[in-house]
């Protein structure tokens with residue numbers, strides 16, 4: 364797909380039904396409402412601009428829990444998108460696919476300035492029909508600031 368495609372693509376989260384998650388739910392009006400897309404290189408990307416109240420102790424830095432939510436939600440939504448793609452279906456077409464976080468390890472490498480947009484980049488590896496490993500990196504101003512290793516586990520859609 365060309366570099367302009369992302370602008371007209373629909374975010375993974377806007378194709379998922381009835382998702383009230385604080386981080387990624389399109390149906391949570393008080394949530395972060397992240398938006399994730401496929402990139403040309405097969406990774407999934409998400410850009411997010413924090414609000415001032417997402418701060419850490421010092422107001423100039425992004426809160427680590429918010430960072431964890433961004434890494435977690437972008438990873439899980441990307442694992443869901445990969446599963447649909449692997450099954451040759453558009454997101455939410457046919458029987459719905461759900462994954463949740465089984466585990467997540469995060470390395471916080473550098474503080475994240477709160478007033479710059481962050482870029483999340485997820486690399487996905489399907490380990491089995493139920494398990495997808497996601498390595499998700501968070502960048503600010505081209506600096507790698509955090510990295511998460513996530514195990515996404517497929518669950519029934521009534522989880």
Ligand SMILES: CCCCCCCCCCCC(=O)SCCNC(=O)CCNC(=O)[C@H](O)C(C)(C)COP(=O)(O)OP(=O)(O)OC[C@H]1O[C@@H](n2cnc3c(N)ncnc32)[C@H](O)[C@@H]1OP(=O)(O)O
Pocket residue numbers: 379380381382383384387435436439440460461462463464465466491493494514516517518520
């Ligand atoms: C609807 C809206 C749509 C849209 C939905 C979008 C939602 C986005 C959500 C954002 C992310 C979240 O916040 S999710 C919420 C936070 N996460 C949770 O609350 C999860 C709570 N945990 C659980 O429900 C459960 O423990 C599960 C589902 C993770 C696993 O339980 P299970 O279903 O009984 O399966 P189980 O047999 O134990 O595990 C399956 C395989 O995964 C492995 N496995 C499981 N947990 C781990 C672990 N911590 N570390 C290593 N490996 C693990 C097992 O070894 C096994 O491997 P093998 O033997 O097969 O090799």
